[in-house]
C-alpha cells in the first residue's frame with residue numbers, strides 16, 4: 001500500500017499486519033442505519049395523533065405540497081392541514097431539537113474534557129428560564145403573542161449568560177475547570193432570580209413558568225423548524241471540519257493539543273459559541289428539555305466510539321431519535337392529552353442510561 | 366543544523382521560572398535535562414513545544430527558523446512533545462490515540478500515509494499486542510507508551526520528552542530510553558529528555574544539562590559534569606560516583622558515609638571502578 005510499509009529498509013516499518021486504511025466501515029454503517037431510522041420514526045411520529053391519519057395520508061400531504069395541488073374535498077384538506085401545520089413541524093422540531101442538543105452535548109463534553117457535562121452546564125438553561133419567566137411576567141401568561149416574547153426573552157438571556165461565561169473565563173484562558181465553575185455560579189444566580197419571580201408571581205403566571213420549564217414541542221411552528229435547520233446546516237460543516245482539533249483537545253488535553261498544532265483557545269471559544277447557540281435556540285423554542293444532551297453522546301459513544309469525526313453525526317441521530325420517540329410516546333399515553341417531551345425523555349431515558357452505566361462502563365468512564 | 370536556545374526567559378504571571386537559558390542541541394543528539402522538582406524542566410520543554418510563550422530570548426532551528434514565531438501547525442510538524450502526566454477522560458481506542466499525533470498533517474480524514482506512521486509507531490512501542498483496547502483500560506505505563514507512540518507518529522525533527530519513564534517498569538524504562546536514543550540517531554532528531562534518574566541519564570544521553578532555579582548551572586557529558594559537589598549543590602544529597610561498564614554511576618550516601626546501594630565504599634577517590642559481578646561470584650555469593 002504505502003511506501004513506508006513496503007520498504008524493508010525503513011527502520012520502523014511494521015511487518016506482517018496489513019495497514020488498516022481509513023475504513024471505519026461500522027461507523028459509517030451505523031450512521032446510515034441511524035439516519036434511516038430517524039426518517040422511519042419520523043413518518044410514524046407524524047401519523048400518531050388525534051386525527052388518525054394513515055401513512056398514505058402523510059405521503060399524500062407531502063405530494064400535494066410539492067406538486068402545489070389542493071385537495072378538493074374538505075375532509076382531505078383538513079387532514080392535510082393537520083399533518084402539515086401541526087404534526088410535521090412538531091416532529092421536525094423534535095428531530096432538529098434533539099439533534100442540536102445532542103451535538104451541543106458532545107461539544108461541551110469534549111471541550112471541557114468531562115463526561116458529566118451537558119449543554120446546560122454553563123448555565124444556559126437557568127438563564128433561558130429566567131428570560132422566559134420575565135417575558136411571561138411582562139407580557140402575560142397566555143399563548144399567541146406571548147409565544148414570541150417567550151422565545152426572545154429566553155434567547156436574550158441565554159446569550160447574555162454565554163457571553164458572561166466566556167468573557168469571565170477568558171481571564172483564565174478558558175480553562176475547562178474555570179468554565180464549569182463560572183457556569184455553576186451563573187446557574188445559581190439565574191436560578192435565584194427565577195425563584196424570586198416565582199415567589200412573587202400569581203398562580204397563573206407561576207403555572208406558565210413551570211409549564212415552560214418542562215420542555216415540549218407542543219408550540220412548534222414552521223419558523224422554528226426553519227431556524228433550527230439553517231443553524232444546524234451552518235454549524236455542522238464547521239464542527240466536522242474541526243473534528244480532529246476536537247479530538248486533540250478532548251483526548252490529549254490543552255497542552256498536548258497545542259503541541260499538536262491546535263489553536264486551543266480559539267477552537268474552544270468558537271466551538272462553545274456554536275454549542276451555546278444551538279442550545280439557546282433550541283430551548284427558546286421548546287423550553288428546557290433535559291437529559292438528551294447528556295445521554296445521547298454517551299449512547300452514541302457506545303456504538304461508534306469516541307472519535308468526534310463520527311461521534312458528532314451519530315449523537316445527532318441518537319438525540320433526534322430520543323426526542324421523536326419520547327414525543328410520540330407522550331402523545332400516545334394519555335391520548336388525546338399530551339405529556340411534554342421533556343418529561344417522557346427523562347422517564348424513558350433515565351433507566352436506559354442507568355442500564356448503560358452499570359453494564360457498559362467503558363463509555364461513561 | 367541545530368536547535369538553539371538563546372537567553373530564554375519564561376515565567377508564569379510575574380514569576381520568572383526560566384532565567385536566561387542558553388542551550389544548543391545537535392541533530393542526532395539526546396540531551397538529558399536534570400534538576401530538582403520545580404527547577405523549571407517542564408517549563409523549558411513546554412516553551413520549546415510552543416505551549417508556553419517566552420518573555421525574552423529566541424529558539425531557532427536549523428540556523429534560521431524562529432520556532433517561537435512559527436504558526437502552531439507548522440511548529441507541530443517539527444516538534445513533538447510527550448507530557449509528564451496523562452489524564453484520560455474518554456475511552457478512545459489506542460490506535461486512534463496514536464493517530465492524534467498525525468493531527469498537524471491531515472484535515473478531517475487521515476490518509477494511508479498517516480495510518481502507516483501510526484502502525485509503525487505502535488509497533489515500535491509494543492502497542493500492537495494490546496489490541497484495540499480503549500486507553501482508559503490501560504495501566505499507567507501502557508498509557509505512557511501510547512503517548513510516546515503518539516509523539517513518534519508525529520514524525521518530529523525535535524523530540525521533547527518530559528519524564529517519560531517515571532510511570533514505567535524497568536523493562537519499559539530501558540526500552541523507552543533505547544527507543545528515544547534510537548529515534549534520535551536513526552531519524553536524526555534533536556531530542557531533549559527531562560529525567561530524574563541520574564544513572565539512566567548517564568547511560569543513555571549524550572549530554573546532560575543541570576537546571577537549578579531556572580538557571581543552567583552545568584552542562585556536558587555525564588562523565589565530565591557529574592561530581593559529588595554538583596549533585597550536592599543541585600539535590601542536597603551526598604553521593605559517591607563509580608564507573609560501571611564505562612558509564613558514570615551515582616550512589617547516594619547514608620549518614621554513615623556508605624553508599625546505600627553500593628556493596629562497600631572503602632575507596633579513596635570520588636570515582637571508583639565498579640566491577641560487574643561475574644556468574645561464578647553470583648553463584649557462590
Ligand SMILES: Nc1ncnc2c1ncn2[C@@H]1O[C@H](COP(=O)(O)OP(=O)(O)OP(=O)(O)O)[C@@H](O)[C@H]1O
Pocket residue numbers: 377382400401402403404405406407408409449
Ligand atoms: N502553570 C503554572 N502556573 C504557575 N506556576 C507554575 C506553573 N507550572 C509550573 N509552575 C512553577 O514553575 C516552577 C517550575 O515548574 P516546572 O514544572 O517547570 O518544574 P520541573 O522542573 O518540571 O519539576 P518536576 O521535576 O517536579 O517535574 C515551579 O516552581 C512551579 O511551581
Ligand SMILES: [Mg+2]
Pocket residue numbers: 406407408449527559
Ligand atoms: Mg516537570
